[in-house]
Amino acid sequence: MTTTSRPRAETGEAPEDIKAIPVRHPGRWIAVGVLAVLVAMLVNSVVNNPAFHWDTVGKYLFDQRLSAAALVTLQLTVLAMFFGVSIGVILAIMRLSPNPILSSVAWIYLWVFRGTPVYTQLVFWGLISVLYPNFGIGIPFGPEFASFQTVNVVTFFVAAVIGLSLNESAYMAEIVRAGILSVDEGQTEAASALGMRRQQITRRIVLPQAMRVIIPPTGNELISMLKTTSLVVAVPLTIDLYAKSREIALSLFQPVPLLICAAIWYLAITSVLMVGQYYVERHYARGSSRQLPPTPLQKLRMRLSGLRPPPNRQPGLPPPSIQRGGEAAGGGP
C-alpha cells in the first residue's frame, strides 16, 4: 500500500466528510399518501357512525362500576401471573432434575394442564366444592387437626386465581426451561468448581442469566393473561372487566359502546404493563451488552440533540462505570 498524503496525526486536520446527494425514495411518498387516505376514511367511518354511540362511551368509560371491574381484572392478572411464574419455575427445575420421578411428574403436569382448555379448567375449579365439600389438615389417612368447608375458602375469585395460575404455570415452565437451557454449561461448571451447590448455582448464577431469555415471552404471557381473565365467567366469576361491561351493556341495550369501553381499559392496562416490561428487560441486560439500551427519555433527548449517544451522566441511569465499555480492548464474547 502506498500513502499519497501524510497521516492525519501529523497534519492535525480532520478529513473532509463526503457530501453527496442522498438517494430519492418516491415509492415511500406514494405509500404514505395511499395510507393517509385509507386512515382518513376509517377514522371518518368510525367517528361519524352513530351506531358506535360515542356519547355513551364517554359517559361510561370512567363509570365507577367499570373502574372497579378493571381493578378486579388487574388483581386476577397479577395474582395468577405471580403464582403461575412461581409454580412454573419449580416445574422447570423439576423437569431438568436428574431425579427421574421429579421430571416425569412435571411432564405429566404439563401434559394435563396444557392439553386441556383453560375454560374447562376454570369450570372445573368452580365445581371443586361439589367434588370435595370439605377438606382438612392432618396426618394422611390419620386424624385431622382442622377442617374447612370448601365453599367458604375457595370462593369464585379464589377458584379463578387457582385455575388461571395452574394453567399459566404449565406454559411458564417451558419458558423458564428454555431460559435455563440457554445459559452456557461453562457457567455451571465454573460455579461448581468454586464449591457452590446446585441450589446456589441455580439461584445465583443460572436464573439471573436465564432471565434475559425468560422475560420477553413472559411479557407476552402477562398481556395474554390480562385478556384470558375475561374467561373467568366460566367459574362463574362475574365481577371482572368483561363480565361487568356485558352486564351494563345488557341493561342499556347498547352492546357496542360498552365493548369499546372495556377495550380501552384493556389497552390502557396493557400499555402500562409494556412499559414495565421494557424496564425489567433493561435491568437484566446488565453485563450482556456493553452499553445499556437508552430509556425512552434518553432516546428523545438523543433525537433532539442531533442523534448523538447520551453523555455519561443521565438521570435514571446506573453509575457511569457501567458505560465505560468503550475503553476496553475488543474480545468480549
Add this chain to the structure above:
Amino acid sequence: MTAANGTPMVLAEGVHKRFGRLEVLKGIDLRVDRGEVMCVIGPSGSGKSTFLRCINHLEQINSGRLWVDGMLVGYRQRGDKLYELRESEIARQRIGVGMVFQHFNLFPHMTALANITEAPLRVKREPKKEVLERARALLDRVGLDGKDDAYPSQLSGGQQQRVAIARALAMRPKLMLFDEPTSALDPELVGEVLDVMRDLARDGMTMVVVTHEMGFAREVGDELVFMDGGVVVEAGPPREVLASPQHERTQSFLSKVL
C-alpha cells in the same frame, strides 16, 4: 522440584474414564507434589483436559484411584468399600481446588469484583469487609486495579482470564488447575496471563497446567507430561523432554508444535 515431604497434592493411580463406549483415559498414574508446577501437553483428544476435570470431580472416574491432598476424590473409603460422596461433600472438596477455564466462564451478570467475592461470601460465608479487601488486593495482584465495576463484556480476553484467576484465588486454594488458559486469547494477550501464572508459581502455588505454551512449560514447569491416546507417554523435567524426547510419539508431536 523434589520437595516430596508428606502426602502428594495430587496422586493418580490407574485412572480410567469412559464416555459411553469411548475410553478417554486408559490408566493414568501421576503424582504432583506440594509447590510443584506440572504442565500437561498433548494433541487434542489425548485426554489431558478430561484428566484435569477429574481432579476436581467435574468428571467422575470409572476406575482407579485419585487423591487430592490425601483425600480420595468423590468417594469415601471404609474398609474395602467405596461410598459415593454427597453433593455437599463434593462441593466442600472443590473449595480447596481452584480452576481456570479455556473460555474464562466469568459470570457475565456480575462485575469483576462481584465475580471474585461471590464464592467467598456465599460458599465460605466469610465477613463481607474482609472479602472485599481481599478481592481488591487480588485485582491489584493480577494487574486490574480499578476494574472493580467493569462487567466481563467490557474487558478484553486477557483481562477476563486474569479476573478468572483472581476469582479462583479468592477461595485460597491449595491447588490450581489451568485448562488451556491462553488458548482462547489473541496472541498479544497471552503474555499478560502467563505473567500472572508465573508469579503464582514463584509464590509456591501447586499447579497443574494443561497448555500449548511450550515456552511457559520450559521456564516455569517442574515436570512436563506428554499425553496421547489417553495414556501418559512421557514425563520428566521440561527441558529434557522438550530438548530430547525419548518416545517417538513425543518427537512427532513436538516437531509439529515447536
